[in-house]
Amino acid sequence: MSSENKKTPLFKLNQPDDNYKFQPLPEPFGEYPYHLKPEMSLPDPHKMVFQVAGDTGGLKSPSFQKLIAEEMGKQYYQAKNPADRPMFLYHVGDIVYHFGEADQYERQFFIPYKDYPSPVYAIAGNHDSDVNSNAKIPYSSLAPFTSVFCGKAPRPVPFGSKLNRMSGMQPHVYWTLQTPLANIIGLHSNVPKFGVITEEQKAWFIEELKQAATEHSDKAIIVCVHHAPYSADFNHSSSLPMINFMAACFETAGVTPDLVLSGHVHNYQRFNKTYANGKTVPFIVCGAGGFDELHWLAESDEVMYTDKSELFDTVTLENACTMQHGFLNLEIEKTEEGHQINGKYYAIPHEGLKPGEDAALFEEFTYFCKHGDKQAVQ
Template sequence: MISTKILYKAVLKKDQVDDSHTFQPLPSPTGSYPYRLDLKPKPDNPNPQAMVFHMVGDTGGFKQPQLQKEIASQMAQQYLQASCPEERPSFLYHLGDLVYHFGEAGQYEDQFLKPYESYPGPIYAIAGNHDTDVNPNSAEHYEPLEAFYTAFCNTCPATIHFGTEIKRKSQVQPNVYWTMESPLATIIGLHTNVPKFGCIKKEQQDWFIKELKHAAKYSSEKAIIICMHHAPYSADVNHGSSKAMVEFLEASFAAAGVKPDLIFSGHVHNYQRFTRHFPDGKTLPFVVAGAGGFDELHALADPEEPGYQTENELFDQVILENYCDNKHGFLKIAIEKTPFKFTIKGQYYTISRENHENNDQEARLFDEFTVDLTGR
């Protein structure tokens, strides 16, 4: 028998169910419009033209808690073992789904607060579908995103009341969708709500278009990065690509006349790196990093199977460059700007699923990529 290697690519599931009724209303912002948080340079960093940060998604879960602890531990080790201050991550940016399966306050201590108590740096986040959803069987009434707001959208750093003896204070993000203004990057965080393939209403889209235009004014000095929970492109068996998110991005880019430099997402429990080549010459990486700890990983789909569609104009010039669907992992992102170069470098690290109880194991570098912004 002659075996043929499967050529994996972005897919759309043919049996998509309309679950738009699961959309949850958003709480009022805790900060003022346009919901920007200014991130000052680290005082101990002798090189203000270099910035490093971690990124991970879908870290929650309760079946194998050691997995999320190991991911958090490996990122903490990279922070503590950095050879110099400029190589030490400034923060961790979470891509959503800190807890499963609903965003109840009672889930945060075991699934997020305790595992990430060991992470030495600040943690920022966008909310995932599970963080946003409300448990209909909960004995106590709570509002959508109530616990997420307590942990991440407080008006000042405060003790998180549902964390027993947890030292980490609440974050001060101004809204559930918000922009981080850092010295080397404008990071726009979207909220894609509960439906399986995401849903963003007009109010947020109008804000997003204005934020893209604003970011473009400083693009010679700062990279433009988008973070969203639902993955626009995916080749996996469980979700596949999100037509709604691809169309949202396409329409927003056209309205703003601006495209970002990099798009990160979670939701799909694996690692995938796509590139999209636009007619104007822009090449835009789409990186899925949703293997942060939930026990179930999502395998890639055979595109020849009858349940998937691969021929769609949304997939024109979309290429799957690399993937890992059998190990958990996280990203380390480095941005560097000198008189001669301006780059974003990404590294994806994995841990062995079989040996996750071995606390001495080291995360292994699986993939590297570079986005060159030199000359802009």
């Protein structure tokens, strides 16, 4: 078998339909259109740094998720310039494996992240959204997740040893985080392997894109969804439902975002997609945050996959980091002409770090979006 990997996204062939796993969504905690605008004082009003990680939960080898949390926190404390400190972590899903159980939050989230210095915001992954039918105490989909991350006001989390832990204030399981330099639109893609998004959420998303476009001269537009639209990995590969969903929404709204972030696939991949209006949008998979099973890329002659699709014609795989755990630092910088997005991906070898060793910088990248760029999808 060839050792070469594909340079484009892939579809995995002959996948069974598992949409029967779809779970109904909980009622929202806040008012439509589900915005959260936390108090956020930037040391430099033209610069904001935050971190991204996904699929952090750990069962067999919890040391990996602990390492990721420690390394992200270390970057906060070691920053020489206050403006370089990450303001928050945006989690792209799969916090608790395998069924989002309340009794697993202590081990998989509360303990590893107890010393993380910044707020944590999150969208739910497929495992967070699933339900363990054999649980001793029955629970509904996303009940533990919303107990930790959602609410009209902070309230005690009803499980875990530290009962004084307070919940977040996210208004719904799909919602927009309004920060000084970016509108971050978080979607909920449910349980099935390639994701499912309801028509109600689709209508909301289109309106959020339109609203974000009205503020685009001041704020970048970032979209987050757990199921990765594009991937070249051997396990999941690309999600046709998410590709079609994004394309339809961008066209209807007449808006293309500046960046799309995902998890689900347990590695790091950075794709560029060029739209008909000439805009290049990075689609970044950031799902190597701690779960012990990592995903490599499919090899070039693997017969279970195909890259033969016109949907991939303007999509290229720019870089990938596989079989290592890692996280992403993003810096949004506002200039007179537009927004610059600077990224740094840090990786940790599967065998861990030596005493005193830091996560290694795997790659740096920069994207620039001029304020005058056309947003309409043509």
